[in-house]
Amino acid sequence: xxxxxxxxxxxxxxxxxxxxxxxxxxxxxxxxxxxxxxxxxxxxxxxxxxxxxxxxxxxxxxxxxxxxxxxxxxxxxxxxxxxxxxxxxxxxxxxxxxxxxxxxxxxxxxxxxxxxxx
Amino acid sequence: xxxxxxxxxxxxxxxxxxxxxxxxxxxxxxxxxxxxxxxxxxxxxxxxxxxxxxxxxxxxxxxxxxxxxxxxxxxxxxxxxxxxxxxxxxxxxxxxxxxxxxxxxxxxxxxxxxxxxxxxxxxxxxxxxxxxxxxxxxxxxxxxxxxxxxxxxxxxxxxxxxxxxxxxxxxxxxxxxxxxxxxxxxxxxxxxxxxxxxxxxxxxxxxxxxxxxxxxxxxxxxxxxxxxxxxxxxxxxxxxxxxxxxxxxxxxxxxxxxxxxxxxxxxxxxxxxxxxxxxxxxxxxxxxxxxxxxxxxxxxxxxxxxxxxxxxxxxxxxxxxxxxxxxxxxxxxxxxxxxxxxxxxxxxxxxxxxxxxxxxxxxxxxxxxxxxxxxxxxxxxxxxxxxxxxxxxxxxxxxxxxxxxxxxxxxxxxxxxxxxxxxxxxxxxxxxxxxxxxxxxxxxxxxxxxxxxxxxxxxxxxxxxxxxxxxxxxxxxxxxxxxxxxxxxxxxxxxxxxxxxxxxxxxxxxxxxxxxxxxxxxxxxxxxxxxxxxxxxxxxxxxxxxxxxxxxxxxxxxxxxxxxxxxxxxxxxxxxxxxxxxxxxxxxxxxxxxxxxxxxxxxxxxxxxxxxxxxxxxxxxxxxxxxxxxxxxxxxxxxxxxxxxxxxxxxxxxxxxxxxxxxxxxxxxxxxxxxxxxxxxxxxxxxxxxxxxxxxxxxxxxxxxxxxxxxxxxxxxxxxxxxxxxxxxxxxxxxxxxxxxxxxxxxxxxxxxxxxxxxxxxxxxxxxxxxxxxxxxxxxxxxxxxxxxxxxxxxxxxxxxxxxxxxxxxxxxxxxxxxxxxxxxxxxxxxxx
Numbered sequence: 001x002x003x004x005x006x007x008x009x010x011x012x013x014x015x016x017x018x019x020x021x022x023x024x025x026x027x028x029x030x031x032x033x034x035x036x037x038x039x040x041x042x043x044x045x046x047x048x049x050x051x052x053x054x055x056x057x058x059x060x061x062x063x064x065x066x067x068x069x070x071x072x073x074x075x076x077x078x079x080x081x082x083x084x085x086x087x088x089x090x091x092x093x094x095x096x097x098x099x100x101x102x103x104x105x106x107x108x109x110x111x112x113x114x115x116x117x118x
Numbered sequence: 119x120x121x122x123x124x125x126x127x128x129x130x131x132x133x134x135x136x137x138x139x140x141x142x143x144x145x146x147x148x149x150x151x152x153x154x155x156x157x158x159x160x161x162x163x164x165x166x167x168x169x170x171x172x173x174x175x176x177x178x179x180x181x182x183x184x185x186x187x188x189x190x191x192x193x194x195x196x197x198x199x200x201x202x203x204x205x206x207x208x209x210x211x212x213x214x215x216x217x218x219x220x221x222x223x224x225x226x227x228x229x230x231x232x233x234x235x236x237x238x239x240x241x242x243x244x245x246x247x248x249x250x251x252x253x254x255x256x257x258x259x260x261x262x263x264x265x266x267x268x269x270x271x272x273x274x275x276x277x278x279x280x281x282x283x284x285x286x287x288x289x290x291x292x293x294x295x296x297x298x299x300x301x302x303x304x305x306x307x308x309x310x311x312x313x314x315x316x317x318x319x320x321x322x323x324x325x326x327x328x329x330x331x332x333x334x335x336x337x338x339x340x341x342x343x344x345x346x347x348x349x350x351x352x353x354x355x356x357x358x359x360x361x362x363x364x365x366x367x368x369x370x371x372x373x374x375x376x377x378x379x380x381x382x383x384x385x386x387x388x389x390x391x392x393x394x395x396x397x398x399x400x401x402x403x404x405x406x407x408x409x410x411x412x413x414x415x416x417x418x419x420x421x422x423x424x425x426x427x428x429x430x431x432x433x434x435x436x437x438x439x440x441x442x443x444x445x446x447x448x449x450x451x452x453x454x455x456x457x458x459x460x461x462x463x464x465x466x467x468x469x470x471x472x473x474x475x476x477x478x479x480x481x482x483x484x485x486x487x488x489x490x491x492x493x494x495x496x497x498x499x500x501x502x503x504x505x506x507x508x509x510x511x512x513x514x515x516x517x518x519x520x521x522x523x524x525x526x527x528x529x530x531x532x533x534x535x536x537x538x539x540x541x542x543x544x545x546x547x548x549x550x551x552x553x554x555x556x557x558x559x560x561x562x563x564x565x566x567x568x569x570x571x572x573x574x575x576x577x578x579x580x581x582x583x584x585x586x587x588x589x590x591x592x593x594x595x596x597x598x599x600x601x602x603x604x605x606x607x608x609x610x611x612x613x614x615x616x617x618x619x620x621x622x623x624x625x626x627x628x629x630x631x632x633x634x635x636x637x638x639x640x641x642x643x644x645x646x647x648x649x650x651x652x653x654x655x656x657x658x659x660x661x662x663x664x665x666x667x668x669x670x671x672x673x674x675x676x677x678x679x680x681x682x683x684x685x686x687x688x689x690x691x692x693x694x695x696x697x698x699x700x701x702x703x704x705x706x707x708x709x710x711x712x713x714x715x716x717x718x719x720x721x722x723x724x725x726x727x728x729x730x731x732x733x734x735x736x737x738x739x740x741x742x743x744x745x746x747x748x749x750x751x752x753x754x755x756x757x758x759x760x761x762x763x764x765x766x767x768x769x770x771x772x773x774x775x776x777x778x779x780x781x782x783x784x785x786x787x788x789x790x791x792x793x794x795x796x797x798x799x800x801x802x803x804x805x806x807x808x809x810x811x812x813x814x815x816x817x818x819x820x821x822x823x824x825x826x827x828x829x830x831x832x833x834x835x836x837x838x839x840x841x842x843x844x845x846x847x848x849x850x851x852x853x854x855x856x857x858x859x860x861x862x863x864x865x866x867x868x869x870x871x872x873x874x875x876x877x878x879x880x881x882x883x884x885x886x887x888x889x890x891x892x893x894x895x896x897x898x899x900x901x902x903x904x905x906x907x908x909x910x911x912x913x914x915x916x917x918x919x920x921x922x923x924x925x926x927x928x929x930x931x932x933x934x935x936x937x938x939x940x941x942x943x944x945x946x947x948x949x950x951x
Contacts, residue, residue: 015926019926022662023624023662024661024669028926034925037926040634042624042635057950058950059678064637065637065641065663065666067603067633067635067636068634069636076636078666078667081637083637
């Protein structure tokens with residue numbers, strides 16, 4: 001796996017830009033973790049969050065619909081449509097726990113996800 | 119000012135919320151001491167704990183709320199002593215703190231009658247989340263249960279027992295009727311009959327003498343020498359105010375419990391207040407949440423220089439007990455020379471209604487509603503505002519019969535000061551104001567504006583009515599827009615997309631919407647595009663606008679695997695094809711089950727396996743069954759005249775023809791059909807969106823039926839049709855539905871909302887009153903002609919096929935978190951928590 005380390009963040013190569021559907025998500029394997037990666041093409045932005053929806057612990061967020069609530073970019077879990085902010089990970093529908101978010105950077109055709117070192 | 123609140127229940131929370139809302143910053147220093155380990159939670163909806171809500175879901179506000187509002191919260195730390203002369207309190211954990219004002223919101227505990235044996239294992243009270251957790255653990259080994267108490271709380275506890283899987287439950291009530299404080303004997307009998315159909319065994323006038331068992335409960339003995347065997351017992355026979363701390367501190371308490379308060383909720387020590395279920399006002403303890411909230415409001419008001427007093431509180435209540443509506447309002451029992459009662463009783467449907475009116479028939483005094491409490495809000499307002507009754511007072515519970523008006527003038531007749539939401543004291547005038555001045559046009563907006571409907575939620579339908587009436591009165595066109603991104607109803611959007619010839623979700627958003635879209639507008643827009651142009655739903659970037667099931671052409675199931683449903687038109691399948699299904703299911707280790715629509719569902723397929731599974735199915739002659747789509751599902755059929763000795767026509771052949779005609783058709787919601795070969799109706803066609811039943815002369819066509827949670831029989835649209843005319847009518851009917859229905863509206867609901875109902879629909883479809891028939895038939899024919907199996911296209915297109923992987927960077931790896939267990943020789947997915 002291609003990885004570089006800077007400021008306690010490990011950047012690893014997740015996939016190519018065209019591996020991710022426009023305005024949709026994919027699931028990325030990082031060791032034993034699952035990370036949902038989204039290409040918010042309408043805004044030219046990339047986001048990454050944990051793949052697990054905290055509501056029923058389902059590995060499904062990468063298959064959810066993305067969109068916005070006012071200005072806040074969000075993803076809706078396919079199971080019960082709980083929505084979470086892609087920026088902060090905060091749950092926007094009710095009191096579910098928030099989700100973890102990751103930094104994403106795109107260099108050329110490569111998409112990197114930054115994982116904080118523990 | 120230093121305020122200490124003892125107790126952290128719903129009323130304590132409400133007091134803090136009201137005080138914080140009224141007070142200017144930093145003018146109060148609030149500290150709460152609570153006995154329970156959690157912050158205040160919603161005890162009224164405690165039984166929802168069993169239907170999947172977590173303890174966190176039930177919290178009134180998260181722990182962070184207290185910090186954000188500068189409130190110090192000590193949980194798990196009850197106050198043990200109040201030193202009134204020095205104005206300090208001492209807590210269990212050793213905190214000593216002084217106060218200027220002390221609020222007792224200590225609530226109540228369950229009243230446990232002194233029955234020999236109450237200490238045995240398996241005997242519970244029903245009060246806190248901890249009680250529920252202990253019950254849940256014990257219920258696993260219990261088969262039969264009992265509840266002592268047939269009042270409001272007792273019946274809630276009985277529901278909890280049913281939710282715990284103990285359907286064999288007895289309810290024991292000492293009084294001669296259920297809910298003795300709220301309803302009369304005739305009402306109790308109706309309620310009893312209804313609850314018994316749900317499996318509860320109701321015993322009234324029954325006095326428990328002893329709880330038997332060696333260590334744990336095994337039975338109950340009654341004073342009439344009868345006995346029953348039970349494994350578990352919940353005592354919910356009433357409440358006992360928690361006044362021990364007040365007593366210890368020398369405050370006056372009632373002989374049967376409760377801290378005596380005046381109309382400002384002050385105890386005998388003017389700097390100490392008592393609110394909620396621990397308070398005794400004019401000889402009465404109020405065991406409901408609404409008066410508790412009112413008390414909280416009165417105190418918060420007076421501490422912020424207001425001048426409000428607590429008066430005798432209306433104990434009207436409406437609730438759903440185990441699925442049965444029960445309401446009592448005003449004075450439910452009033453009797454006397456100058457009072458008349460009107461009673462309606464229907465033992466068939468389990469409905470009982472009683473209203474008490476003045477002798478002159480002009481004023482409503484109170485009443486009881488069981489089985490159907492739809493008129494509750496209106497009747498309560500009629501009592502409270504002394505609205506004059508219509509000339510035939512029975513109209514208010516029965517609706518006017520024969521005339522045009524609907525018995526009373528509805529929400530319009532209420533005065534502006536009528537309190538519509540009693541939990542939050544919101545008047546009709548405030549709701550109207552939220553619409554006219556606050557610009558609120560949705561229930562959510564009104565909830566945010568003045569909190570109406572945020573308490574028990576019982577008034578929400580009335581709030582909505584008032585909102586809609588106010589909007590209409592302002593000349594606003596009331597319609598259902600999709601979401602914040604599209605200011606159009608589905609019907610408007612459908613026409614606009616067609617006129618502008620838009621083909622992708624992004625084009626629709628750019629031309630007709632704003633923002634980035636969301637999960638509410640993407641699926642309906644994608645569906646409109648499919649209904650209009652019939653293009654493959656995953657092409658042109660529309661894949662990410664499809665709801666998850668459509669996007670992966672399969673139904674997502676618990677655990678994140680998918681189910682696979684090939685089309686089996688009319689339920690007819692050859693032995694060879696059955697063998698293929700068996701082989702595929704075996705090869706991919708899938709759970710198989712026959713569906714309600716005469717097909718075979720294969721569950722537990724990993725996303726990665728879907729293309730290969732479909733490749734095999736398609737090679738064997740199968741095609742997509744569209745079980746994942748808002749589209750035609752199945753056309754169910756009986757075996758028909760080819761085999762059946764009663765059959766009039768060949769229902770299977772006709773069902774196959776119709777299913778193949780409309781397969782893949784995208785619509786506002788799913789569509790189901792049925793064809794029966796004779797009047798015996800073995801295909802249950804009248805429960806479908808369109809049902810066809812053979813007659814001697816042809817087919818009768820029924821439309822807009824529904825199964826599901828609100829079953830409704832389809833209505834007769836046309837009789838004795840030949841094959842071609844029947845299909846022509848279905849073409850027109852479906853196109854009319856697809857073009858005009860709101861999103862996620864089944865045909866039954868669509869018809870229910872249609873002005874003119876089935877007569878209007880018949881005029882449009884059969885008599886072509888809109889002159890649209892030719893166009894609709896032509897449009898349908900285009901869609902029929904462009905049908906292609908989506909799965910075939912998906913597996914043949916490498917770009918689409920590559921999306922069927924769990925990991926983008928490890929396509930060969932399946933989701934490792936999926937865990938299966940075995941059950942009856944097949945697999946099942948591990949249950950979620």
